[in-house]
Amino acid sequence: MLVSATHVLTFILGLLAIAVVVCILVGIYFYHIVKKQPRRSSKQFQQRSRFQKNERQQQSQNWFMSSKAKHLERELLSLLRGDQKTLQRLLSYSQEHNRNKSIEWHLEKVKYDLERDRGAL
Known part of the structure; x- marks a missing residue:
């Protein structure tokens, strides 16, 4: 049973047509998903951008912490029983x-506030 070149070409063109239709349907699907999402106002965009900037600054500050800062961070983690998420949240709020x-300064402030609120001062 020999398959002619015409049959092969027809088969390939059929597959190509199916692939194009699938791509169009996927594109329409994603277009509708994006369209349904509410648009952010410029104020919301600026707030998010500022938050991301603060987060990057905090990460870079943590990379180059002094020995005093590392010591304060260890003390704070001890006070918070190792809860790093809470420490990050408190530092972000302070910053x-x-x-x-x-x-x-922020580490000392967070430590002071924690001790004050817990009645240790």
């Missing part, structure tokens, strides 16, 4: 409300 301060 958001007290800009242009060093990482050591």
Whole structure:
């Protein structure tokens, strides 16, 4: 049973047509998904951009922490029983409300606030 070149070409063109139809359907599907999502206002975009910038700054600050900052971080983690997410949240809050301060200042502030709130002071 020999297959002619015409049959092979017809088969390949059929597969190509199916692939094109599938790509179009996938494109329409994703278009509708994106269209349904609410658009962010420029203010929301700026807030998110600022948050990401603060997060990058915090990561870079953590990379170059002094020995004093590392010591304070260990003390805070001890106070928080090793809960790093809570420490990050408290530091982010402090950095958001007290800009242009060093990482050591924020660590000391968070430690002071924790001890004050727990009645240790």
